[in-house]
Amino acid sequence: MTAFLRVRHAVHIGLNAPDFFAKQRDQFGNTFFVQVPGLNRVLFTSEPEYVSDLFQFPSDVMSSSLPSPIQPLLGERSLILVQGDAHRDERRLLKPAFQGQCLIQYNRFIEDAIETSCKQLQSDPVAQTWMQDVTLDVILRAVFGEEEVSERAEFAAACRRLIGSYTALLLLFPNARFNAWGFSPWDRFLSAREVLDEQIYRVLDRSITRKSDSVVGRLMEEGAATDLHDPKVRRDWRDRLTTLLLAGFETTANTLAWTLYHLTQHPEWQDRIAVSLGRADSREALTRHAMKQPELDSFCKEVMRLHPVVPLVIRSVLSPVEWAGRSLSPGEYAGVATLNIHTDPTLYPDPMRFDPARFLDAKPKLHEYVPFGGGEKKCLGYGFALHEIKIVIATILTRFRIALTSPVYPKPRIQGLALMPKPEIRLTLSPR
Ligand code: HEM
Numbered sequence: 001m002t003a004f005l006r007v008r009h010a011v012h013i014g015l016n017a018p019d020f021f022a023k024q025r026d027q028f029g030n031t032f033f034v035q036v037p038g039l040n041r042v043l044f045t046s047e048p049e050y051v052s053d054l055f056q057f058p059s060d061v062m063s064s065s066l067p068s069p070i071q072p073l074l075g076e077r078s079l080i081l082v083q084g085d086a087h088r089d090e091r092r093l094l095k096p097a098f099q100g101q102c103l104i105q106y107n108r109f110i111e112d113a114i115e116t117s118c119k120q121l122q123s124d125p126v127a128q129t130w131m132q133d134v135t136l137d138v139i140l141r142a143v144f145g146e147e148e149v150s151e152r153a154e155f156a157a158a159c160r161r162l163i164g165s166y167t168a169l170l171l172l173f174p175n176a177r178f179n180a181w182g183f184s185p186w187d188r189f190l191s192a193r194e195v196l197d198e199q200i201y202r203v204l205d206r207s208i209t210r211k212s213d214s215v216v217g218r219l220m221e222e223g224a225a226t227d228l229h230d231p232k233v234r235r236d237w238r239d240r241l242t243t244l245l246l247a248g249f250e251t252t253a254n255t256l257a258w259t260l261y262h263l264t265q266h267p268e269w270q271d272r273i274a275v276s277l278g279r280a281d282s283r284e285a286l287t288r289h290a291m292k293q294p295e296l297d298s299f300c301k302e303v304m305r306l307h308p309v310v311p312l313v314i315r316s317v318l319s320p321v322e323w324a325g326r327s328l329s330p331g332e333y334a335g336v337a338t339l340n341i342h343t344d345p346t347l348y349p350d351p352m353r354f355d356p357a358r359f360l361d362a363k364p365k366l367h368e369y370v371p372f373g374g375g376e377k378k379c380l381g382y383g384f385a386l387h388e389i390k391i392v393i394a395t396i397l398t399r400f401r402i403a404l405t406s407p408v409y410p411k412p413r414i415q416g417l418a419l420m421p422k423p424e425i426r427l428t429l430s431p432r
Contacts, residue, residue, distance in 0.1 A: 003019060015344075018419075021339055022340065030047045030344075031045040035380040037172045037173060038174045041333070041336070043323070043328065044312070045334075048347070051086070051336050052236040059084050059087060060319060062317055062318060063087065063315060064087060064315070071178065072170070073162070074243045074246065078242070083304075083316070097219065103384060105165075106138075107136055107391060114140065121429070124426050126425065127421075128254070135252045137156070138388055139252075141214070143244050144212075145216065155246055159249065162195075162246070167189075200242065201238065202420075204216070208220060228416045246379075250309075250415075251310060252308045255300075255389060256388075260393075262302075263397070263425065264402055264404045269356060270397055273295045275301065276295065277398050278432075279286070283395075288353055296299070296393060298357040298358075299393075301364065302358065305342045306343075306352075309418040313335060313374075341370060398432065406426070410425055
């Protein structure tokens, strides 16, 4: 029965995760067990009180979920996957590069990437691929530095190929990960993995001798590269950088694609945002305005409420614990069903209606709005992502009015690490 349930749940999650979780809630209420493939059963909740508890458990009670379906993609030393002290140490190492002054310095990379991309547009762009190009360019500049990645196009192609090769089948069914003389989906994934690894090692070896404002440059300055000839240290770096690249580009690209889609559906919001931003007389001024503009902020919040591209947060239970009215033992899992919280009518009246105005006067409460997860494992790049989303949208809206080339009703589908709107959203841009 359990095996049957596991397959049924896997297929339903693979086809339409938001629909699956909404149906579970309709049937069982806000807290329910799900048989997630590759894991034992997971107790999911969308009760803010339990979500708050989950995010506050110390790391010896709940930690990164293992085994993880994304381990083959990111590597076992990825910050997303390591537990306990290893997680604390890795997070401590990376965190300074994603806050304060460092974040502000990356704005230049974002401005350059979106400006160049707007100038080079030749025909009606597809929102998903356009935003992937931009966010890949941004994350490569931020992680490796501008001068280091002269072969950015090659790098971007390798990231895309890797994500594309890690299909929902490989993600959700560990049994599908087998070799077949180079012809199985798993073989194709491993070969894509190897190509990206080689590129990462090549740039890493060059970076060690150069100073730069990039994440790698900062970590090198702090002496994080103890001995890059040691295979274990090299492996750690590979997992660290793959994690930043992959976690950093797809999630943001998909959120941006949803944002562009909703802007096409609400031209009045395009004008509201553009008119106020249009007063900026330089790109630095535009960025400063974009960071503070309430309409843009509310619009982005509403997009991430209805489209949290990482729809679930899961933790492994490491010590016996009472949580969400149940006793959980080591080996079991606890999770947050993000979309169910974000569409709970007691928290968000008329929850399926897209209405940015709901955030104009009211800030969302901490555990009622969790697109970036929470606690010690809250998204490391959330500040970076918010800067990027606001600068990209501000740059587009001050240059163009955007519309759909033909009507489309995108739905969220699993691709790589995140939910992506499908089918493609093709845009018509007219200069303002
Ligand atoms: C809109 C864009 C993004 C969304 C919606 C998003 C969402 C998330 C979520 C839900 C988590 C899990 C949090 C938890 O377990 O509590 C996470 C973790 C993480 N994210 Fe993001 N993310 C985004 C962008 C980024 C960017 C730009 C980067 C890097 C530059 C990044 C790097 C990471 C890392 C390294 C973790 C693991 C943190 C840890 O385990 O300590 N993310 N993200």
